[in-house]
Amino acid sequence: MANANDNNVLPSIFYLTGIPGYEAAHCWISIPFCLLYLIAIVGNSTILHIIRTDPNLHEPMYYFLTMLSITDMGMSLSTLPTVLRIFWFNANEITFDACVTQMFFIHSLSLMESAVLLAMAFDRYVAICNPLRYATILTPRRIICAGLVLLLRSTALLLPLLIHLLWYPFCDSHELSHSFCLQLDMIRLACADTTFNSLYGLGLVIFFWGVDSLGIIMSYIFILRSVLGIASREERLKALNTCASHICAVLILYVPMIGLSMVHRFAKHSSPLVHIFMANIYLLVPPVLNPIIYSVKTKQIRRRILQLLEPQRCLSAFK
Template sequence: MSDSNKTVFTNPSTFILLGIPGLEAAHVWISIPFSTMYIIAVLGNFIILFIVKTEPSLHGPMYYFLCMLAVTDLSLSTSTLPKMLSIFWFNSREIDFSSCLTQMYFLHCFSVMESGIFVAMALDRYVAICHPLRHSTILTNTVVAKIGLALVLRGGMVILPFLLLARQWPYCRTNIIPHSYCEHIAVVKLACDDTRVSSYYGLFVVLCVRGLDMIFIAVSYIQILRAIFSLPTKDARLKALETCTSHLCAILTFYIPGLFSSLTHRFGQNVPLHFHILVANMYLLVPPTLNPIIYGVRTKQIQGRLLRLFTHKGISSFFLCSGSQTELCAELAGDLVLFSRP
C-alpha cells in the first residue's frame, strides 16, 4: 500500500472520540442514565463531605478515609463524564492532544488512589476490631494525613509512566479513538511504534498494584473475621460484622467492574467493542454513585445526621439523645442513632 494514504501524527493537535461505536443512534438515550448517575454521585459525595465536616462525632479515621474516597470519586467521575455527555448531546468529539493525555493521566491516577483508600479503610477496620484499645493511638490524625499523602503520591508516580510513554509515541493512520474517553489502552493502540512497553507496564499496574492491594485487603479481612468469630456472644459478632459490611460492599463495587473491564480489553477479542466501552463507562460511574448510598444506608451515624438535616426539628428532637443516654436511645430507635448537640 502506498504511503500516500498514511498520515503520521507525531504530535496530533486533536484526537476524535467516537463515544460508544455502534450505538451512536442511542447516545441520547444512553446519556439519560449516565447523567442521572453523575448527579447522584455529585450530590451523594458532597453530602458525605458536608456531614463529616459538620458533625464533630464523625471526626475519626474511618470518616476521614470516607472523605478521601468521596473526593476521589468526585474527581474520577468528573474527569470523564462532562466530555462524555458533550459527545452524546452535542456531538462534540474533538479533544485536544494535551487534554486527552491529561484526562488519561488523572482518571488512572484517581483509580489507583481509590484502590489505595480501600486498603487504608481495611487497615482501619483491622485495627478497630483486632486492636480496639490501641486504635486511637495507632491511627492518629497525623498518621491518617500521612497515609492520605502517601496514597496521592503513589497514584501520581505509578501512573506517570503512562503519560510519558504516551507522549513520546508517534501516532499513525488516524487520530480517531473508538472510545468515549481517553483510556490508556485505547490511546496507545493508535501509535505506530512498538508499544509493548506501555502494554506490559499497564499489566504490571493491574496485577502488581491493584493485585497487591486486593491481597492486603484479603489478609486484613481474614484477620478481622478470625477476631470476630472469637467473640463470646452472637450479638457482639453481628455488631462487629456490621461495621465492615459497608466497606466490603464498596470494595466489591469497585474491584469487580474494574477487573472485568481490564481483562475484557486485553483478552476479550471476541467481545463486541460497544460492550467493552459500556463496561469501561460503568466502571467509572457505578462506584462513585453507589459508595455514598452504601455508606449512607449502612452507617448509623450518617443516617442520624441525615435525619437531622432533612426532617422537621420537632420530630428530630424527639429522638435526640445526650451524654449517657446515647446508647439507650440507639437501642430504642433501632437502626437510628442520633448524636446530641454539644
Template sequence: MMHTPVSALSVGCCCRCRSERGVRNGCLWGISSCLSCDHHPRPWTHTGSQGNVRYMQETPLSLSVRHLLSYSMSDSNSTDFTNPSTFILLGIPGLEAAHVWISIPFCVIYAIATLGNFTILFIVKTELSLHGPMYYFLCMLAVTDLVLSTSILPKMLSIFWFNSREINFSACLTQMYFILSFTAIQSGVLVAMALDRYVAICDPLRHSTILTNPMVAKIGLAMVLRGAMLVLPIPLLARRWPYCRTNIISHTYCEHIAVVKLACADISVSSYYSLSVAFFVIGQDVVFIAMSYTQILRAIFSLPTKDARLKTFGTCGSHLCVILSSYIPALFSFLTHRFGHNVPQHLHILMANMYLLVPPMLNPIIYGVRTQQIRDRLLQPFTHKGT
C-alpha cells in the first residue's frame, strides 16, 4: 500500500483517524482533540519514510512541543499560508520553567501602575486647585501609561499562567498598533509637559494666557493625531505581507519586527518606515525637550539667589525624572537590540517588556512623591485622623 511522504516535522494523529485514514490525510493532533476528526485521541506520532510507517506514543514533553508545531502546519502536503488565523506567542524562550516566577514582579509592576495612575486621575479630577495645564498633561500621561501597560500585561500573564499562547491575527496587529501609537503619544505628552515648564519658568507672567484650556486641548489632540496617523501604516503593511514560514513569535507580545520577520517577502518597506517613524518622533521630541531645558536652565542660573534657583528647579524636577525613566530604558533596549548580537534572546525580550512597563509604574510614584499638591492630597486622610 502506497503512502504519501510524511513531513520532516512529524505530525500526530489520533488512533481512530489513523486507522480510518492512515497517513495519507495528514491529520493534526491538537491539545484536546484531533483537528481532523474531533476525536479525543491517544497521541501517536508518525515516523519513518514513504511506504514504511510506524507509530510511537509521545511523552508529555513532546506533546507540548507538538502542540505548538500543530499550529504552524496545515497538512502533510501543504505548509504554505498567506493569512494565518492565529499567531503563537512563546513568551520568553529559554525561561519557560520560570514563567510563573517571572510573572510575580510583572504583576506587582502592573498593580502599582494601575493603582497609581488611577489615583493621579482621581486626585486631579476632584481637587480644583490642580485644574491647570501641568496637571492636565499629567492626566494625559497617566492615560497613555494605563493603555500601554494594559495592552501588554493581560496577554503576557495568560501565557505565563495558563499557557494560552494563541492570539488572533487581527488582535495581534491591533496590539501592535496600540503599543506603537501610544508610545509615540507618550513621547508627545512629555514634549507638551516640557513646553509647560518652559513657559512657566521663562515667561511666567504669560503662562495663564498662553496655555489656556483650549490650547491644552489642542496640544493634546495634536499629540494623539500625530501618534495615531504616523503609526497606522505599520500594521497595515504587516497585514498585506504573505506569511508562509511559521506563525510562532518568540516574544511575549506582538512586537513589530518579530512579526514581520515571519513574512516570506521583502519587508524592507516595513523596516525602513518603522525606523523612520521612530527617529522622526523620538528624535524630534528629544531635540525639542533638550532645547526647552537649555532655556530653562539658563533662566534658572540667571536668578540672583541659590534658594530661588533650587526652588525654581524643583518645579521641573519631577518632569526631568519622568523623562529619564521613559527614554533611558527605551534607548538601552534599542541599543542592545541593534548592536548587542551576543546578548541572549531572553534578555532582549525582558528589556523590551521593561521599557514599556517600568515608566507607567514610576511616573505616578515620581509625581506623588515630588509634587507637594499631590502629596498633600494623598496624605490628607491620614493627617485628619491624626488630628
C-alpha cells in the first residue's frame, strides 16, 4: 500500500486505543480483561467438551448450544490479541488488512450469535408446542443445514460492506476509538462519501437484528400460549424453566447491543470512556456469562461439571 501521508490513498496503518487517560495503568487494567477472557475460553471449552463426550447430550438443544459456544469463543479470540497487545506492550498499531480481517470476524460472529439464538428459540418452540415430533423435525441433518445457512447468512451479506472499505481514502486521523476494529469506527475516518456503508450497515442491522428479535418474540408468544394451556401449575413451571437459560442468553446479547446503539446515536459527544465501556460489555459479557448460565440452569451440564470436579475423580487421575 502507499504511504499514509498521501491524502488520496488508503493508509497501511491504523492506531487502536486502549483506555484514554489511563495508559500508565494499562498493566493493572489488563488483569480483569485477562480474567474475563480466561472465563470465556475455559467456560465455553468446558461446555463443548461435555457435549462432545456425553452421548446423552447429543440432542438438538445441545447441538445449538454447541454453535453458541463456538460463536462465543470465536468472539473472545477475535478481540483478545489486539486488546492484550495494547495493555501489555502498548502496541497499538494495526495494518489495514489485519483490521478489516478482525472487523469481519467481530461483526460476522455477532450476527451469527443472534442467528443461533433465533434457532434456539425455534428449538424451544418445537420442544414445548410439538414435543411428539421434536426428534423428527429437528434431525441432525437439518440442524447441520440450518447451521450452514446461518453461517452463510452472517458472512455473505457482510462482505460488500467490508470490501467497499478498500475504495475509501483515509486522509485525516488514523486513530480508532477502541482496542479492536469496528466498521462504524473506521468509516468515520474516511474523507469520502460514506453513504453506502452507512445505509448498507444500517440495513443489515435492521434486517438481521429485526428479523432475529421478531422471530424470538413470536416463538415465545406461541410458547406462552401453549404453556398457559397446560392444566398443572408444576408442568407449566417445568416447561418455562427449560427456556430460562435461553431467555437469559437473549437478554445478555440484546441489552448491551441496544445500549451500545443508543450511545452511538444519542450520546455521540459523551466521554470516550462511555463508548469504550459499552463496546467492551457488548463483546465480552455474552461469551463470559453464557457458559455460566447454561452450567447453572441446565441440569445435565451441571451434573457433568460436578462429576468432572469430583475429588475422587481428580485423585484417580493422578494415580
